Structures are given as C-alpha cells and as structure tokens.
Amino acid sequence: MDNSKNIAISFRVNEQDKRQAALIYEALGLNLSTAFSMFLKRTIAVGGVPFDVTNSDLQHTETAALKQQLAAIRNGQLPTPDDEN
Structure with a gap:
C-alpha cells in the first residue's frame, strides 16, 4: 500500500x-x-x-582555447611533455 x-x-x-x-x-x-x-x-x-x-558558451570557449594551444604546440610555440625530458 x-x-x-x-x-x-x-x-x-x-x-x-x-x-x-x-x-x-x-x-x-x-x-x-x-x-x-x-x-x-x-x-x-x-x-x-x-x-x-551544459554551458554551450563555455564549451565553445574551452574548445577554442584547446585549438589555440594545439596550434601553438604544432608551431613549436608551447612546450610539449617531450620537451621536458
């Protein structure tokens, strides 16, 4: 019941x-x-x-930042984990 x-x-x-x-x-x-x-x-x-x-604005901002960092790594502008050894 x-x-x-x-x-x-x-x-x-x-x-x-x-x-x-x-x-x-x-x-x-x-x-x-x-x-x-x-x-x-x-x-x-x-x-x-x-x-x-989700906060789509935040996701877009984070995605844009990650893309910028990836491009910088590819262009040799940011250290990669391999650079630390």
Whole structure:
C-alpha cells in the first residue's frame, strides 16, 4: 500500500515557455502536472538531472582555447611533455 500523499508545488516560469510546453505535452496526451511528475520520477531514477546540462558558451570557449594551444604546440610555440625530458 502506498502511503505517500500528493502535495502542491508552486513556482514561477516564463509565461510563453509554459504555454509552449503545455502545447507539446498536450499533443502527447499529458498535462504539465503529469509531465513534471514524470520529470521528478526520472530525476530520482537516474540520481540527477535526467538530461545533459551544459554551458554551450563555455564549451565553445574551452574548445577554442584547446585549438589555440594545439596550434601553438604544432608551431613549436608551447612546450610539449617531450620537451621536458
């Protein structure tokens, strides 16, 4: 027997985001409450956010920096691990 009880959760979101998400879930036969419950269950199941959370700007910055360093190494401008021996 499940002794859990439902509670109300209240939070603020952008109105347009809410409308767009509601339309998507409605097309899937879901309402926002059910979709959010599914999100919570999946969060519990995976032990974290159930999708990749990344900062694409940071990734682009890091990628650009790595490319610059690699180019510098290839041009002999930065020491490589072999240079230390």
